[in-house]
Amino acid sequence: MNQMTNSPMIELRNVSKWYGQFQVLTDCSTQVSKGEVIVVCGPSGSGKSTLIKCVNGLEAFQQGEVIVKGISVGDPKTALPKLRAHVGMVFQHFELFPHMTITDNLCIGQIKVLGRSKDEAQQKAAKLLDRVGLKAQAHKHPGQLSGGQQQRVAIARALCMDPICMLFDEPTSALDPEMINEVLDVMVELAKEGMTMMCVSHEMGFARKVAHRVIFMDQGRIVEDATKEDFFGTPRSERAQLFLSKILSH
């Protein structure tokens, strides 16, 4: 599990964000190294999803800096589409494009953003669909797949772009319990291959299995940023202890 090098892939420096008067993020700083898997957890409304969306500029922030592989996300001169093309993102509600077949969902970004030929894109799509076990669904539309299948397609769609890192925004929280594992299995495999991952998730089993570090957020602040062992063994903050006792008690 030690493919980490010292160059941070993602770096957040004192990021703060407001919606009008309301501060959603306060002074958030952390780093994600190449090959590192970070799980971000915390109660709802704590700013986890907002934080992860700052990484690829889907959410703007007013203070601080986000740097992805040396490029400043908040800099108005940064070409965000170019940066985002190499930062994969998986959403809670899958967000596949309903009017396209599964294959077209996997090809659109490759063709329109990366400029790949249709043939090349389709070959890549087929390869990745096979990898997530959904080759047989290639011609279908997203609405004809189960939630778990859709989320695996969404992961494959992100991987088609050859991302340098992957962001997961609660990838399993909209799924039926039986479908959670098929998605987590794909994520575990990715983590083991050395993909840099930042995952907003409450799947503590997943965190125990593959995370290197766990970030705990509360009321827009990073309250705890610890190695997996420290976080589960001896969480320092009371809030994190309370949170863990609640979600791990069953």
Next chain:
Amino acid sequence: MNYHWNWGIFLEQVKGGDETYLDWLLTGFGWTVAVSLSAWVIALTLGILFGLLRTVPSKALVALATAWVELFRNIPLLVQMFLWFFVVPELLPADWGLWVKQELPAKEFFTATICLGLFTSSRVAEQVRAGIQALPRGQLMAGLAMGLTLPQTYRYVLLPTALRMVVPPLTSEFMNVFKNSSVAFAIGVMELTFQARQMQEDSEQGIETFLAVTLLYFICAFTANRIMAVIETRTRIPGTIAGQH
């Protein structure tokens, strides 16, 4: 009722001419279809454009599109016809105004088409805006997150789904265009309603005239309705409620 029914009137010659009344009505029908279809092309193009502009991040563009919609939505269509016909040429630079008034061929037709097209575009824009805003915000994010630019995200992700959703309300607008085109008679377009009034006065067979005209309008609107129903079926997305097989 002492009305003297005469269903043969349509084949009789008009007073002082060699056409039949049927010829009059069919000419009118032709202009109605011409005005309506041309106006629909304008309405659809500008309606989609301004509808989507009402949903973009730029406040200036949103304000522009909102102003467009409110301008054409808050003035009665009949008044807009008169404005375009009598007022707008006066507001143009003198040379242009003169050209419009004296040399523009079929100026009643062009004026009515533009007027009806712009009026309808404001209504189409509202439907399109509602369609885009009904999409989950995640769709926009997913498009942007894979590196598509905002225009690309609209083109490949948002509009294809939003436009499918608004086919039913757009069907009503398409039918309305045919019905609203009757207002064009007020500025002298020789469309169906214009011809009907002329026939009524000329033949004194008002009931037959307007029943025939009713039927012709019904055919227009109903055909529009059927065309849109075919489009609706053809563009259904498999795996959605509407697209279940």
